[in-house]
Amino acid sequence: MRVVLVGPPGAGKGTQAQFIASHLSIPKISTGDIFRANVSGGTELGKLAKEYMDRGDLVPDEVTVAMVRDRLSHDDAQEGFLLDGFPRNVPQAEVLKKMLAEFGTSLDVVLNLVVDDDEVVRRLAGRRTCRSCGKVWHVLFDPPAVEGVCDACGGELFQRDDDREETIRHRLEVYQEQTAPLISFYADEGIVQGVDATGPVEEVTQRAMAALRRFAE
Numbered sequence: 068m069r070v071v072l073v074g075p076p077g078a079g080k081g082t083q084a085q086f087i088a089s090h091l092s093i094p095k096i097s098t099g100d101i102f103r104a105n106v107s108g109g110t111e112l113g114k115l116a117k118e119y120m121d122r123g124d125l126v127p128d129e130v131t132v133a134m135v136r137d138r139l140s141h142d143d144a145q146e147g148f149l150l151d152g153f154p155r156n157v158p159q160a161e162v163l164k165k166m167l168a169e170f171g172t173s174l175d176v177v178l179n180l181v182v183d184d185d186e187v188v189r190r191l192a193g194r195r196t197c198r199s200c201g202k203v204w205h206v207l208f209d210p211p212a213v214e215g216v217c218d219a220c221g222g223e224l225f226q227r228d229d230d231r232e233e234t235i236r237h238r239l240e241v242y243q244e245q246t247a248p249l250i251s252f253y254a255d256e257g258i259v260q261g262v263d264a265t266g267p268v269e270e271v272t273q274r275a276m277a278a279l280r281r282f283a284e
């Protein structure tokens with residue numbers, strides 16, 4: 068099965084990607100993993116990507132696309148894969164479609180993890196990070212015994228800028244702007260499946276698997 072997984076920050080996409088890929092016995096292919104593998108392997112593409120990243124610039128689409136093409140041509144991806152983090156926009160989706168057509172295949176399903184903005188804010192804005200050991204706590208879901216103090220090392224807990232409500236809401240807006248056209252691109256192809264991503268991780272995985280089974284029928 069050839070699957071693309073999309074979802075906003077705070078939807079638990081990385082975790083779901085891992086579980087779903089393992090249930091389906093297909094490789095999880097995330098752009099983060101591909102970047103790291105190319106950079107640490109010292110490939111030409113990796114060197115190129117690193118130049119951009121070292122400057123703090125975004126890696127251009129051509130480089131990302133070339134890495135994805137290379138990864139999808141590996142043996143383990145021939146019977147299926149789960150893509151996480153690619154495509155990010157409609158031009159990338161068009162490139163992916165052409166690429167798969169060259170390989171004689173196409174996407175089966177785009178799983179869209181759905182969580183409402185307030186739930187994402189509740190999940191992310193409750194995070195508190197230890198200044199000393201870096202452990203992440205959560206004021207509601209995983210609180211330390213004493214408020215503001217790390218159970219593990221006694222260090223002081225603080226809220227990272229990334230975890231502030233206004234930062235999260237801004238990231239969600241950017242995500243919606245980028246992703247809405249991508250979802251409608253795939254909706255036109257009739258391959259989008261929405262999955263309610265609220266509630267316990269295992270339940271979300273079960274819902275995703277049920278959606279995939281419905282699609283496979």
Ligand SMILES: [Zn+2]
Binds near residue numbers: 202
């Ligand atoms: Zn600590």
